[in-house]
Amino acid sequence: MKNFAKQAASSFTLRPGEIFCDHEKTDYEKVAKTISTRLPSAPNPPKLLGEGFDTLCFKHGERAIKILKTGNFDERSYKIRKAILEDQLSRKLYEYSNRNFYPEGRCFVPVEIEDFLEGETVPKGVHDKEGLSSIARQLALIHQSSPVKVDKTRWEQISRITSSNNNNPHFRRHLKHPDFNPSWKYLEETLGLQKEETIAKLLGILDGIDKEDICFCHNDIWGDNIIRNGKELFVIDFGDADWGFRGWDLAYFLLHNQSLENLDEIDLFLDAYISSFDKDPVEFKQHLSAQLNLFVPYLLVGKYNMKFNVQILNNNDFLIYYN
Ligand SMILES: Nc1ncnc2c1ncn2[C@@H]1O[C@H](COP(=O)(O)OP(=O)(O)OP(=O)(O)O)[C@@H](O)[C@H]1O
Ligand SMILES: [Mg+2]
Known part of the structure; x- marks a missing residue:
């Protein structure tokens, strides 16, 4: 997955000292935990719901935190999700970001936060x-x-x-x-x-x-x-x-x-x-x-x-x- 950094970096310019996470080495539980600190508090830490080919999905209280392992979110996908979820399917998309802060202060992962849906x-x-x-x-x-x-x-x-x-x-x-x-x-x-x-x-x-x-x-x-x-x-x-x-x-x-x-x-x-x-x-x-x-x-x-x-x-x- 060496190409990942390159691929992600091509979507926008990193500032000096910033790097994208190497997804094979990333501790995603920790990433989710960091992200959860700015969400409404919940009794338990973020829980991994499922890991797909490209994404990991965590539950935190009433929110679903989706972290993209490869590639990046773009403006177009954001508009699509926002319009469809909020206008058509009445679900809220809270955040959709290409550059999400990860603990040690220099790493970024793309993340999407939406309403958590109870069920299977x-x-x-x-x-x-x-x-x-x-x-x-x-x-x-x-x-x-x-x-x-x-x-x-x-x-x-x-x-x-x-x-x-x-x-x-x-x-x-x-x-x-x-x-x-x-x-x-x-x-x-x-x-x-x-x-x-x-x-x-x-x-x-x-x-x-x-x-x-x-x-x-x-x-x-x-x-x-x-x-x-x-x-x-x-x-x-x-x-x-x-x-x-x-x-x-x-x-x-x-x-x-x-x-x-x-x-x-x-x-x-x-x-x-x-x-x-x-x-x-x-x-x-x-x-x-x-x-x-x-x-x-x-x-x-x-x-x-x-x-x-x-x-x-x-x-x-x-x-x-x-x-
Ligand atoms: N809003 C949500 N509420 C509850 N669970 C969710 C929510 N979104 C996703 N999940 C859970 O996480 C799993 C993975 O999410 P999703 O289907 O969005 O990604 P994926 O299939 O891994 O990614 P890709 O976009 O690459 O197909 C889902 O199958 C579902 O179990
Ligand atoms: Mg899926």
Whole structure:
């Protein structure tokens, strides 16, 4: 992780004598303790809740302290989190900082402090009616928000995928990548999908995607990023939130939630999502179904080497089908 200091330092200039923490040597309990001294006091010291790939999350009284181990927070992410949490999902973000003081006086770690949410994540997914509807409505709110303008690089990424006149080289490259072979093999063996034929079909649908389906997205919505407290569910972790494809978010959730085998769950989820929009429900549902038919295989083939159980109801209609 030698690059860390370099990477973080590139985001702003350090003053003489200042250094970023080497994350392998950092005592994060101690960091959290230092940070907690300026928060409202609590009966116990900060308690480690979980350690992810990039972050550590501590509970301190009514606050969650999230420390980023690698990389750094930036202005754009701050605006996204603030707008979404405070305006849309009514949760407070107290502090979001790129340079947080660490004990010995010379080290800095990026930190984010927000309301602590009582409850547990839902690794097995959300399968009850109220829960599915709640997630669908929260996702609809996110999709209707625009906390930041779509920036140039993001737009380029998106338009590269949707542009028909360059025949989607970006997507094609991903699909052809040798690492995806296990997925192809699985799809061929179990679902009888032939590689070339499938690529052609996916490219064809991608070409047809329209701007209406590009919206602000969560981009990582699944059980580990949802906290349940009794009947209440909270979507967390906006680390990947940005402009993207509506269908990606919907497919991503339904796939990870293991809902694709259960048509009732898909229906419930989509109906709740649709009810948050002022659109013709029948047409919109057909439209979303087509989007799922595109993005489920996109995720299966393009992102994972994993086996998911996907039920095919109608071979002519690709992977999933419903009324
Ligand atoms: N506001 C909160 N209240 C209570 N617990 C939280 C809160 N935020 C995060 N957590 C807990 O900490 C864990 C990690 O947080 P989060 O999902 O934001 O980061 P991550 O998945 O490690 O990071 P990344 O942004 O890299 O995906 C969560 O799965 C959850 O258990
Ligand atoms: Mg997470």
